[in-house]
């Protein structure tokens with residue numbers, strides 16, 4: 001079963017085509033990196049997959065939701081099936097870690113105080129942060145904050161995690177531990193598509209690679225990629 005299936009898809013920023021004729025499938029439980037020089041279209045592709053940008057042409061399905069002609073009301077339905085780890089989705093700094101997570105549970109229709117509390121401890125435990133629920137985000141290190149962002153993405157047991165540079169701005173040891181967390185989550189059955197510039201991690205944890213290049217998406221599953229430089 002595919003969690004992402006694009007066929008001749010056009011990835012657009014307003015009237016400009018960023019990527020053309022993009023076709024690939026990501027299967028349930030699969031892991032793939034998304035690489036490419038700065039400005040090559042990685043974020044635009046991810047944004048199209050979670051319906052922040054409209055599909056410019058072709059067809060696409062993410063977690064069984066068709067992307068073409070998606071109505072506003074279907075966007076939350078799609079996003080509930082995804083975990084999104086993106087610069088645009090940072091923690092709310094005016095409330096505690098638990099309240100950040102609660103905010104998402106409330107927005108996605110969870111009910112029952114005890115159930116919500118239970119789910120919050122489960123996801124924090126899952127990312128190795130059992131004791132931070134009452135802390136404010138600014139009391140945490142960058143790596144801990146990123147773990148909370150990952151915990152938040154796991155709240156609704158997503159089929160697919162979309163991550164944009166989740167190890168950016170972290171020192172190498174912390175980046176490595178975040179990467180191991182992604183591998184663990186993936187082994188538990190969640191598909192992962194991760195945009196990254198972190199070539200050492202890519203070599204250390206080899207996986208399928210999708211590369212944005214010259215307006216096209218290349219796939220290590222079907223082509224030899226040249227990955228020198230950014």
Ligand SMILES: Nc1ncnc2c1ncn2[C@@H]1O[C@H](COP(=O)(O)OP(=O)(O)OP(=O)(O)O)[C@@H](O)[C@H]1O
Pocket residue numbers: 013014018036037038039040041042043044045212
């Ligand atoms: N909000 C926007 N409006 C118009 N054009 C945009 C917008 N965001 C990005 N673009 C353009 O779309 C193209 C692809 O950008 P995108 O952010 O997808 O690249 P990227 O591969 O994610 O880059 P980076 O590695 O720097 O994050 C670039 O030419 C960029 O200038």
